[in-house]
Amino acid sequence: MASLWCYLAVLLLLSSLLTLTNQTLSRSDRKKPVPKDSCTPGDPLCDKSADTPVTLDATVIDRNLVREDVKYTDVLRNHKTYSHVHAKIRFVSMETTLVFVTPWNSKGYELALTFSHKFTHISPVWFQLSPSGDISGKHDIKEKWLRKLYKSNPDLKVIPRFLFDGWSADDFDTFYGSEDRMNKMVDGVIHLLTHYKMHGAVLEIWRQMPSEYFYKFMGFLQILSDRFEEKDLYLCMVVPPSNPDPEAIDPAPYNSTHFLATNPLLDSVLIMTYDYPSLIQRPGPSSPLPWIEGCVYELSPNYELRHKILIGVNLFGNEFSRQGHVPLDGNLYLDKLRQLKPAIEWNEQSGEHIIQIDSPTDPRLIVYPSLNSIQTRIRLAERLSVGIGMWELGQGLDYFYDLF
Numbered sequence: 001m002a003s004l005w006c007y008l009a010v011l012l013l014l015s016s017l018l019t020l021t022n023q024t025l026s027r028s029d030r031k032k033p034v035p036k037d038s039c040t041p042g043d044p045l046c047d048k049s050a051d052t053p054v055t056l057d058a059t060v061i062d063r064n065l066v067r068e069d070v071k072y073t074d075v076l077r078n079h080k081t082y083s084h085v086h087a088k089i090r091f092v093s094m095e096t097t098l099v100f101v102t103p104w105n106s107k108g109y110e111l112a113l114t115f116s117h118k119f120t121h122i123s124p125v126w127f128q129l130s131p132s133g134d135i136s137g138k139h140d141i142k143e144k145w146l147r148k149l150y151k152s153n154p155d156l157k158v159i160p161r162f163l164f165d166g167w168s169a170d171d172f173d174t175f176y177g178s179e180d181r182m183n184k185m186v187d188g189v190i191h192l193l194t195h196y197k198m199h200g201a202v203l204e205i206w207r208q209m210p211s212e213y214f215y216k217f218m219g220f221l222q223i224l225s226d227r228f229e230e231k232d233l234y235l236c237m238v239v240p241p242s243n244p245d246p247e248a249i250d251p252a253p254y255n256s257t258h259f260l261a262t263n264p265l266l267d268s269v270l271i272m273t274y275d276y277p278s279l280i281q282r283p284g285p286s287s288p289l290p291w292i293e294g295c296v297y298e299l300s301p302n303y304e305l306r307h308k309i310l311i312g313v314n315l316f317g318n319e320f321s322r323q324g325h326v327p328l329d330g331n332l333y334l335d336k337l338r339q340l341k342p343a344i345e346w347n348e349q350s351g352e353h354i355i356q357i358d359s360p361t362d363p364r365l366i367v368y369p370s371l372n373s374i375q376t377r378i379r380l381a382e383r384l385s386v387g388i389g390m391w392e393l394g395q396g397l398d399y400f401y402d403l404f
C-alpha cells in the first residue's frame, strides 16, 4: 500500500511538472504575437536565412507539435528545433533503427553525428559491386566522420550499402557458377569493412537479379553469411515491397517463401516500403500505412521472425503537378511552404499529411513526411514487433529525429 501512495505521489509530481513546463512554454509563446501577414527579415516564414538551429530542453512531443492539425507556419517555425538535452537518448523500443546517409545529401553526415544515439545502424550509401568483382565508391568513404561517429556513440554499427550495379543475367550466371569469383568478392568486401572498422553491410541485389536466379543466389548468400558470421559482421538485405495492385505482373517479388529461405542467413531484411510501386504514374500517398502493414504480413503472418524485419520509412516527399512528379527533400518542401502558404491536411487513410492545391491552372499534390506521420510509423513498427529503416537522413527535417 505504501508503495502505491509513493507511486501516486511521484505521478502527481511528474504531471504538475509537465503542466508547469507547458505553461511556461505557452506563456512565452503569448509574449511574442506574430503579425499575421507581414514578414520581416529574420522571420522563418519567409526568410530562408533565418533557419538557424535552435535547441531546446523540451522535445517535439512535450511541445505538442506531434499532431494531426498542423499549419504550414508550425513547420516553418519549428523544423530546426529539437531537444539537445534528449539528443543522446533513444526513446523508441524497437530492436533496430537503421538510417541511410548519402554522399549527395551531405547534411545527413552532420545529422548522423548529432543524433548518433537515436539509431542502432547507419548505412552510408557508398559502394557498388561490378560483375568483374571490383568494388567502386571508395572515394566516398569519410574516415574522419567515421571516427567522430564512433566516438560520439561507440555502440553504433556502421553497415554501408553494397549495390549490385549494372549486372546482366549472363553476369549473374558466370558469377554464381564460380565459387572462386564469389569468394573473391566476399574477401574484398570483408577486407574493406575490417580495414575501416565497419560492422557489416546492407546488400542490394534483389531488384537487380532476375527472379529465376533465386536458388543460385542462395548458394552465394550462404557463402557470404558464413564468412560474415566468422567475423561477427552484420548482414542486412533490402527487398522490394509487394505491389498494392494484385493484378501487377509480379505482385510480390520477395514473398514468404523467399523470406523463410533467406532469413536464417541474414540479420535483417529491410522492406523498401519507402518506394510505393508505380508512384510516378499515380499522384497519391507516398507510403500508405495499411499497405506497409500488409507487406509485413505478406512475409511473416506470425510474430516469431518479425524482429528480423525492418519497414522502410521515407524521409523524402513527392510533388505531383501537370509537369509530372518530382521528389522533395526537406529544403524543397520548406520552399514550397513559404511560396504557397498552403493548408495541410491529415489523411487518415494513408497516415500522412498532404497538401492539395485545387487551382484550375496549376493543380498540385504534395506529400511530405511530418512529425505525426513518422510517429504513426514508429507506433506501427512497435505494434508489429518490427524495426525501421529510413531513406534517408539528409532529406528529413531536423526535428523528426526528436521522435526516436
Ligand SMILES: *[C@@H]1O[C@H](CO)[C@@H](O)[C@H](O)[C@H]1NC(C)=O
Binding pocket: 211, 255, 256, 257, 258
Ligand atoms: C514466391 O515466389 C516464387 C516465384 O519467384 C514462387 O515459386 C513461390 O511459390 C512464391 N511463394 C508464395 C508463398 O507465394
